Every structure is written in C-alpha cells, then in structure tokens.
Amino acid sequence: MASGTERGTEVAGGPAACYQELSRFPTVTRAALGATTGAQTFLLYTECSRPDLPRRRLLRFSRHYSLQRTGSARLAARRAALSAEIHHQLLSQDSPTGQHRAVLSRCPRQGHELLEVWGSGGRSHSVDLTALGKHGEVYTEGPFSCLAWSRSETRLLYVAEKSRPKPRSPCPWDVPGAGRLAEEDEDEEGEQFVYREDWGEALSTRSVPVLCVLDLEGSSLLVLEGIPGHLSPGQALWSPDDRGVVFVGWWHEPFRLGLRACSNRRSGIFHLDLASGRCELLSAEHSAACSPRLSPDGRRLLYLEGDVGGPHRQCLRLCMLTWQTRQTVTVLDVVQEPTEAFAGLYAEVLPPRCWAADSRRAVVGTPQRSRMDLLLVDTETATVTNLTAGSPEGCWELLTLQWDLLVATCSAPNRPPSLVVAVLPPAGQELPLCWVPVEDTPTVPGVTWKTLTIQPPCGGQTPATHGTQAFQALLLSPPDGTAPHPLVVCPHGGPHAVFDARWRPSMAALCQLGFAVLLVNYRGSLGFGQASIRSLLSRVGEQDVADTQVRGTGLGADGGVCWEDTDGGRMLTFGCWHLGAPRVQLAVEQALCSEPLDPHRLALLAGSHGAFIALHLLAREPQRYRACALRSPVSNLPALLGTSDIPDWRYVSLGLPYSFERVPRAEEVATMLLRSPIAQAARMQTPVLLCVGARDRRVSPTQALELYRVLRARGVPARLLWYPEGGHALAGVETEADVFGNCARWFLQHLGQPRRDRTGQHSP
Known part of the structure; x- marks a missing residue:
C-alpha cells in the first residue's frame, strides 16, 4: 500500500509517538462465561485486539479470569491465566452450557477454512470446510455473519457464500468447435464474466449468502434449502426445539443496495422448518427487522424493527414475539422527542446474549444523546431503566449477559476501555448497580x-x-x-x-x-x-x-x-x-x-x-x-448517483422520493449540484x-x-x-x-x- 507519510525524523512526542502510545490499550471484542460446580465461581473468557504498529497488523489475544460470587450482588474478580495470542482465528462461539467452543480458523498454508470444536479434553472435531467444496467463504463479519450452536450442542449453524463453478482457464489451443464435448461446457464458459451483484461498501465479496449446518454427530455438512430465492439470509439461530432455524432475510430484488450502516433495508424475521422446508415470515411484511434474540426459556423472541427507506439509520422499535402463539407486541416504540429517562433505541444490533435469566428482562446498549448507555427493558411492563446514567464514563457496551452476570466495557474520551462485571439484581431492585472492575484502565493525563x-x-x-x-x-x-x-x-x-x-x-x-x-x-x-x-x-x-x-x-x-x-x-x-x-x-x-x-x-x-x-x-x-x-x-452530490452503493440517499436527503427504477431528472441534478x-x-x-x-x-x-x-x-x-x-x-x-x-x-x-x-x- 502506498503511504502518504512524509519522510523525515519524527520528533519526540510528535504525532506518530503520541498515536502509538495511545493505541496500545486493547479493545475487548468478545466475552463468554462458564459456570463451575455450585454456580458460585465463573470462568470469564475474553478476546481482545489492539494495533501492533511496528508489525503493521492487528494483534489479537485472549485473557482468562475467575469470578467469585461473595454475596447476592457481589463479585470478586482475578486474572486466572496469562494472556495468549490468537492465531488465524476468524470466528468463535461457546456452546449454551459453556462446555464446548467452536472455532473457525484459516490454515496459513493452504488457506483452507477449518471448523473445530474444543472442550476440556482437547479438540473433538475438525472439519475442512474448503475441502468439502459445498460453499464458498464463510461470512465472519458484517450483518450476515453468525455461528450458532443448537440447544442439543450437536449442530452448528453459520452463513457462507454460495458455491459457484470455478471459471475455466482458457487454453491457447482452444478454437471454435474444438474440444466442445458437451453443451454444458459452453454454458459454463459463458458465465465467466457475468456481473454478480454484491452488498456494497465493505461487503464486496458478499453476494449470495446461504445457511449451512454442520452435524457433529453425523459428521455431515448441509446447505439448507427452502429459503425463497428473493431473500439473502443471515443472523441465524436455532428454534427452541432445534427443528428449525430463525434467520433475517433481506430482499435483494430487483437489485442490491449498500447494506453497511443501513438499517432501513427491507428485511424480515423468518422461520425455516427443517423437516417440511416451510419458510414462515414472523415479522411485519413491509419493515426492516433484524437481530433476533431468543429468551433462555425459548418462549420469547426479541428483535429490532424499523421503517423501510428514509434515513439509513434511525430510531427503532423493540418487538417481541411469543413463540407458541406467534403473536407480536411492540415493547418499545419509536421515540419522536426524547425525555430525560429515555431517548429511544438506535443500536444496529442487540447484544448476542441480552436476556436476563428470568426471560422477562433484557439489557441493550444504545446512544442516549451524546452517551452510549446500557438500558434494562422489562418486556412485560414496557419500562426502561438506565443502568449507567450519571456515570463518569460516557460509553458503555454490553459483551454478554449469562446467569444474570453482566460483562461490559466502559470508556470515556480520556479513559481507555475498562472491563467490568456486575450481578443483575431481581426485578425492581436493579439500581444502584454495583460494577466491579476486572481490568481497570486509568485516565490518560493531558485530556x-x-x-x-x-x-x-x-x-x-x-x-x-x-x-x-x-x-x-x-x-x-x-x-x-x-x-x-x-x-x-x-x-x-x-x-x-x-x-x-x-x-x-x-x-x-x-x-x-x-x-x-x-x-x-x-x-x-x-x-x-x-x-x-x-x-x-x-x-x-x-x-x-x-x-x-x-x-x-x-x-x-x-x-x-x-x-x-x-x-x-x-x-x-x-x-x-x-x-x-x-x-x-x-x-x-x-x-x-x-x-x-x-x-x-x-x-x-x-x-x-x-x-x-x-x-x-x-x-x-x-x-x-x-x-x-x-x-x-x-x-x-449528482456524481454519486451512478457511483455510490446507496443511490437512494441522494434523493431522500433532498426530500425527493426514491424508487428502484428511478433515473435522475435535470432539475433534480441541478438541485443536488447547488447543494x-x-x-x-x-x-x-x-x-x-x-x-x-x-x-x-x-x-x-x-x-x-x-x-x-x-x-x-x-x-x-x-x-x-x-x-x-x-x-x-x-x-x-x-x-x-x-x-x-x-x-x-x-x-x-x-x-x-x-x-x-x-x-x-x-x-x-
């Protein structure tokens, strides 16, 4: 990559030195809890990252902690092991009981993707997904990606690119009519340069996602069928009985629009029954729904919902579906004018584990004016309690909520992220919440x-x-x-x-x-x-x-x-x-x-x-x-109409209606140019x-x-x-x-x- 850095010696305390010093603080990207006998001691596993500027790469490593419950709402934390660097890992996910960990990694030599399962006895399964050839690359980040365990902990669900035939290398001795043994060869060669849509910025390699199931007991890999052809699936999880999968489906007809940082694309929450192949829409017909989260008892499904079109990001509704009756209620509606207590939900996704053990309350992180706070939502009373309001830290992010233990990070403009934990008290007694530092980071002087x-x-x-x-x-x-x-x-x-x-x-x-x-x-x-x-x-x-x-x-x-x-x-x-x-x-x-x-x-x-x-x-x-x-x-602005992955915004931002078949008019181009x-x-x-x-x-x-x-x-x-x-x-x-x-x-x-x-x- 060409660099714009000016040549010369950097003075002590100059831009490069300051940036390198302040970039050394790690960010916690994932956390998982495991319970020991008696449920009074918990093992906390975290994955962290920070820039490694001398080596020009992102350093990723794990940290392990032990949490001890010393009372009904008290915790003691200590480091349980030395940090260890994470090599070649793309995705990881712990099973519901915490007894197994699924790890997707890339083999550095062949470049193959391997899906492995680890437990207390070591590695129990290792599958070379690339060698099986049933799909393309696994989606490891972005709005589609997921890695979900079944409740029985015998199957894994993930999203990958649909397999497509590899283009044939042209032979110099190929002439018309020579070597044409079958009409299929001609058709395959004719597909080599066909344009394939993708999902835009930062998703240029994401075109046709498919849901894949790895059966650990039967050692088989299945690409699921039955998903309507006009949908692109992602964010999948298992249904309560393990007989089906719940997923988000994005409409991609007549063509795909940019999806990154765009929560206004038409999408729905679907259920695919694996036995019958029936695909059922669970959310509203014309909405933008995402981020389904199943309660611990399997009775309730929480998800976010917004309007299709308009601003690419906006205030969202928090909806809940009762699994048995398929009835949906709006727990929190769109907030037009914020109050001191609640300014609305603006998160792109819900935390992977956000439900309390009572399957009634949930914790979400969202902007509240210029803060990022953690809100506790009672889904039965539709009330909101801000768990972090008034704290000196201005940004709180929930990593996981398991067995009523909250694991989060908090930071401020002058304080790098600190890892904290807390016990969630019973309903109605949540405040004040006692946060215990696990990795406490001091404030940075001079800010x-x-x-x-x-x-x-x-x-x-x-x-x-x-x-x-x-x-x-x-x-x-x-x-x-x-x-x-x-x-x-x-x-x-x-x-x-x-x-x-x-x-x-x-x-x-x-x-x-x-x-x-x-x-x-x-x-x-x-x-x-x-x-x-x-x-x-x-x-x-x-x-x-x-x-x-x-x-x-x-x-x-x-x-x-x-x-x-x-x-x-x-x-x-x-x-x-x-x-x-x-x-x-x-x-x-x-x-x-x-x-x-x-x-x-x-x-x-x-x-x-x-x-x-x-x-x-x-x-x-x-x-x-x-x-x-x-x-x-x-x-x-008018130059973006034919070059941007979000051409709809160019119209909407100026108060003009947008449709897929729309072409710009002279007066609209003039308005855009004047702006x-x-x-x-x-x-x-x-x-x-x-x-x-x-x-x-x-x-x-x-x-x-x-x-x-x-x-x-x-x-x-x-x-x-x-x-x-x-x-x-x-x-x-x-x-x-x-x-x-x-x-x-x-x-x-x-x-x-x-x-x-x-x-x-x-x-x-």
Whole structure:
C-alpha cells in the first residue's frame, strides 16, 4: 500500500509517538462465561485486539479470569491465566452450557477454512470446510455473519457464500468447435464474466449468502434449502426445539443496495422448518427487522424493527414475539422527542446474549444523546431503566449477559476501555448497580472533556419545529496551563450517526499534541429522537451546516444565544454572547466564548458527510479556518448517483422520493449540484488535505480527485493521499496510523507548532 507519510525524523512526542502510545490499550471484542460446580465461581473468557504498529497488523489475544460470587450482588474478580495470542482465528462461539467452543480458523498454508470444536479434553472435531467444496467463504463479519450452536450442542449453524463453478482457464489451443464435448461446457464458459451483484461498501465479496449446518454427530455438512430465492439470509439461530432455524432475510430484488450502516433495508424475521422446508415470515411484511434474540426459556423472541427507506439509520422499535402463539407486541416504540429517562433505541444490533435469566428482562446498549448507555427493558411492563446514567464514563457496551452476570466495557474520551462485571439484581431492585472492575484502565493525563448542549435561537428563516431542537457537542481539551489552545472542529459523518463519549486514541493524541477538539452532534444525529433525525431530510447542506452557524436575526432581546454546559453531571447556565458578524458558527463560538481557546487557530477534521459539512463551512467562512483535513469527502452530490452503493440517499436527503427504477431528472441534478460544496469551490481559501481509499464503494474517490484539481488550479494549497487498498472507512492498522499522522502534521504545519514551556507542557 502506498503511504502518504512524509519522510523525515519524527520528533519526540510528535504525532506518530503520541498515536502509538495511545493505541496500545486493547479493545475487548468478545466475552463468554462458564459456570463451575455450585454456580458460585465463573470462568470469564475474553478476546481482545489492539494495533501492533511496528508489525503493521492487528494483534489479537485472549485473557482468562475467575469470578467469585461473595454475596447476592457481589463479585470478586482475578486474572486466572496469562494472556495468549490468537492465531488465524476468524470466528468463535461457546456452546449454551459453556462446555464446548467452536472455532473457525484459516490454515496459513493452504488457506483452507477449518471448523473445530474444543472442550476440556482437547479438540473433538475438525472439519475442512474448503475441502468439502459445498460453499464458498464463510461470512465472519458484517450483518450476515453468525455461528450458532443448537440447544442439543450437536449442530452448528453459520452463513457462507454460495458455491459457484470455478471459471475455466482458457487454453491457447482452444478454437471454435474444438474440444466442445458437451453443451454444458459452453454454458459454463459463458458465465465467466457475468456481473454478480454484491452488498456494497465493505461487503464486496458478499453476494449470495446461504445457511449451512454442520452435524457433529453425523459428521455431515448441509446447505439448507427452502429459503425463497428473493431473500439473502443471515443472523441465524436455532428454534427452541432445534427443528428449525430463525434467520433475517433481506430482499435483494430487483437489485442490491449498500447494506453497511443501513438499517432501513427491507428485511424480515423468518422461520425455516427443517423437516417440511416451510419458510414462515414472523415479522411485519413491509419493515426492516433484524437481530433476533431468543429468551433462555425459548418462549420469547426479541428483535429490532424499523421503517423501510428514509434515513439509513434511525430510531427503532423493540418487538417481541411469543413463540407458541406467534403473536407480536411492540415493547418499545419509536421515540419522536426524547425525555430525560429515555431517548429511544438506535443500536444496529442487540447484544448476542441480552436476556436476563428470568426471560422477562433484557439489557441493550444504545446512544442516549451524546452517551452510549446500557438500558434494562422489562418486556412485560414496557419500562426502561438506565443502568449507567450519571456515570463518569460516557460509553458503555454490553459483551454478554449469562446467569444474570453482566460483562461490559466502559470508556470515556480520556479513559481507555475498562472491563467490568456486575450481578443483575431481581426485578425492581436493579439500581444502584454495583460494577466491579476486572481490568481497570486509568485516565490518560493531558485530556479533559465535557458535554456542551446548544439550543439554537428562535426566529429567522428556519421553521420553529426544526430550528429550536437542541443538539450537543463534546469538547476535549489539553491542560489549562497550555492555553489558549488551537481548536479542531469535527462534525461526524453519516449523516445519521453520533459522536458518543467513548475513547478515541486519535482524538486523545490531538489533545496531547496541544489541540482542543470539538465533536459536533448536529441535528439529525442518532440519540436525540426520530424528529431530530427526520428534520435533516430535504435540508442536507443547509441545516447541518447552519447548526454550526447563526444568522444575526431573531436571537432575543440582547442579540445573544443562551447555552448550557454539562460537566460531571452538573448543568450550568451561562450568559449570552453577542454576535459580531452576520453569521458565525454556533457550536464553535459557544466553545470559544467559555473555554481557553485561540479563535485565530481553528481547523476542521471530518469524513464522508462530515467532510461535506466542512467543505460548506470553508466556502461560507473562507477566512475562518487555517487548515482542513478530510477523509473520503462528499463534494459532488449528482456524481454519486451512478457511483455510490446507496443511490437512494441522494434523493431522500433532498426530500425527493426514491424508487428502484428511478433515473435522475435535470432539475433534480441541478438541485443536488447547488447543494454540493464543489459548486462553491471558488470561495475556498483554506489549505486542504484529502485522504481517500481507492476501493471506496460509498463515496467514489474521484470526488476528492476532482476537488483536489479544482483547488490546485485556483492556487489553494491542497494535498491528496491515495490508499490503493482503502475503503470508505480507511480502516486497517497501517492506514489509520498513516492518516492520523498526516492530518496531525497538516495541522501543526498550518496552525503552528506548539512550544513547550519550562515545565515541559505545551504553550502557544
């Protein structure tokens, strides 16, 4: 992969050193519990990962712990074994009793996929799936993947690519009519270059998924039939009696649309009876349903459901089906306007094990404004209890819930993820919940954070129903002794996503380099209600940009804007600031008004739709920012119609209806172009760094190339980094490190290198 890293010696404490130091904290990706005799001692198995920058790879390893119940709601935890590196493993899943573990791995020599079963006595089964040749590659990640044990622990269920004939290699001596022994050979050769659809960004090798069952007792592998041809199956699990499978089926006719980060695709929860081959739809006919989770007693099936079309991510319903009667109820409905107690469900998936032992309560993780909280849902009373509200950590993620033991991670912008456990008390007694640290990570010095709540002013040109909705921003700051800090402003991508208050090594590294960082959750972000999400439709390029700007009309008697600051759970009301210009950035000016920030050293850092917003800001405030670094930027909306895997969003975002057979009209293309930053490129003066992946299926990298050429032709300093193997997210250990290093150096170059005072701290 070509690197955009500038050659030269990295100074001590520079971008590369900071990033490498802060990337060493591991992330827990999976956890499983096993009970011992007496059910008072539990074994906790975790899988972790972290970047190994010197070797340019992701280091994966396991950790083992022992949990001891010392009372009805108390636990003691200790490390039970040394960490061990995980080699070649693609998937793993423990059986319901915890006595067996299924592991899918790839043989490093032949590249074959092996499915093995391990227990206390060692390896009991090993099957070379590739050698059997009944299907293609197993799906190991993404929305389709699963690895599910039957309740009898004798069969395994997973998803793989449908097997297709290998294309014949053309022989140089083949001539028409020679060697044609059968008409079938001609048909097979004619299929070699037929276009096969895939599921878009990050799913380019996923085309036709099939459900597969490995019978451990009979040592047989079966590709299930009976699934309607218009469906692509995934997220499968066994029915309560092991006689059928429950799965999510996505409609893929007349053609596939991008599925990654898109919970609005038509899909349903289905049951396939293995004996009769009958396939039954369990969820609503025209909906987007996913993430089925069966209760421990097998009587209830919990799943998420949303509307088809519209915003790609939105507030979802929590539905529950009673297995015997097939009756469905909505446990939690879509929340239009959030309350202090509950802001709605926005999770893409439910935790793999989310049910309490009573088969009545469930725990889910979801954004709640700018936090990621764990919510306990009583499915009988339809009540919600926030288990983590008010905690100093801003991001909680549930790993597993077994035998009423909660295993989770928590983090904050200045604290890497910590592994914690808790005992779930009986119904009605859940609070306060006592979390016990298993692997406790201290806060990182040199980084502080707070949540800013911004209330847009009334009046002006924006309708009151949309113009007065509050939004939030997270402010990360270096120590006050180094003030005033240059400020890096970051609107998130999506646009329907959210900056929750989690640990982000790159943002913490910017703080340690002397920058403050403002993460803006403009209206349309997840976690603030469905009305906020839908308020952005038809207003893309206007409302999302305006949320960082204020018109000088309708601001109240004193011409100011009131705002609040959330710091450590306290709500502080500050005074109003006056506008010195017709339009200024609301979120930015709020931070500049109250924090030790340098108003003359501002920069923009964003990706995808966030980069779309940033480019609009560069055109509207050409003198305001001194540097801008963008990843996978959206700059030309009409150009995306024929290149993006989500063409529907290009219409929906502008309030235009979409249908599969639709072709763009001249007036619609004109509207899209007028909303595009490229149309305002003549006003841009800020130096711009562009980082793109050549394999981006969501936003074509030619967008950045077009913008780069326009800026260079107009004399604007511009630099383009082109990553040949990169996708839209520019993911990967080496790519992520290289992108951060170049962005940080771009800011230091154009905003000025912070000096160090006598105490060794940064100073302006």
